[in-house]
Amino acid sequence: GAVVSQHPSRVICKSGTSVKIECRSLDFQATTMFWYRQFPKQSLMLMATSNEGSKATYEQGVEKDKFLINHASLTLSTLTVTSAHPEDSSFYICSPRTSGIDTQYFGPGTRLTVL
Amino acid sequence: AQSVTQLDSQVPVFEEAPVELRCNYSSSVSVYLFWYVQYPNQGLQLLLKYLSGSTLVESINGFEAEFNKSQTSFHLRKPSVHISDTAEYFCAVSDRDSSASKIIFGSGTRLSIRP
Numbered sequence: 221g222a223v224v225s226q227h228p229s230r231v232i233c234k235s236g237t238s239v240k241i242e243c244r245s246l247d248f249q250a251t252t253m254f255w256y257r258q259f260p261k262q263s264l265m266l267m268a269t270s271n272e273g274s275k276a277t278y279e280q281g282v283e284k285d286k287f288l289i290n291h292a293s294l295t296l297s298t299l300t301v302t303s304a305h306p307e308d309s310s311f312y313i314c315s316p317r318t319s320g321i322d323t324q325y326f327g328p329g330t331r332l333t334v335l
Numbered sequence: 336a337q338s339v340t341q342l343d344s345q346v347p348v349f350e351e352a353p354v355e356l357r358c359n360y361s362s363s364v365s366v367y368l369f370w371y372v373q374y375p376n377q378g379l380q381l382l383l384k385y386l387s388g389s390t391l392v393e394s395i396n397g398f399e400a401e402f403n404k405s406q407t408s409f410h411l412r413k414p415s416v417h418i419s420d421t422a423e424y425f426c427a428v429s430d431r432d433s434s435a436s437k438i439i440f441g442s443g444t445r446l447s448i449r450p
Contacts, residue, residue, distance in 0.1 A: 224378075254437065263425060263440045264379070313378065321367050321429050321436055322386055328378035 222248050226314055226327040233304055234335055241299045241330045243314030249294035250316030254324070255287075258311040270297065304334045337362040337428045339441035347447045348416055356411040356444045358400075358426030368409040369427040369438065370400055379425070385409065386431075396420075421448045 223246040233239050243253065252271050256264040268289050270276035276289040286308075288300040297316070301308055311331050317324040338361045348354045360366060370382040383394040390402040400411045409426060426441040 261443075263442045266437055266439070269437065315438075321431070321438070322384060324438065325381075326371075326379040 222325040224327040230331045232333045238302045243297045245316045252317040253297040254315040256313040306334045309334045337439050341441035345445045351415045358409045360428045365431045367429045367431045371425045373423040
């Protein structure tokens, strides 16, 4: 099956700092990348969608200047949480898609804790 | 817009007992339906999916789900559960008519198996 990696798997940072999360599709090319956020004991909430080489489309209520998404290549996308605050502490999951809906896969997630 | 309702946040069952995890969806267009599983401290994995054809779909580990259009349901069932089935299960829906469709998740059901 398709392999998706995220780095780091866990990160702890101080309030006000920025954190970058990398998502790589190791054995396929992702034309579209979805970023989700999962709070404890809650479901996955879609944050944004990006296509390779294009600007990301953000869901309602998600601040585009706070959550910077770069999808520069078909195998790498990054999510940068800028000026992180404790309320940004969450589990962030990337989900690359190659073509149709049945070719969408999920990364193992990154747990962000902001102190 | 689509939405997914998982009425049961937790389902405790004894080992080797049958289980049903309920899922209902709402959509004004045709949909694809999915069940994902998240084992403790792991990422999301696709368990099974309905795209078209037979309304009964099965997974490799004994789960099955049936798409019922009239009841807008996609309940997940297993005739005999194992301890290893302990996990969080997410039902999800996607619009099949759009090339830019997003996967929308339900709130999840925590399945706990008692020996």
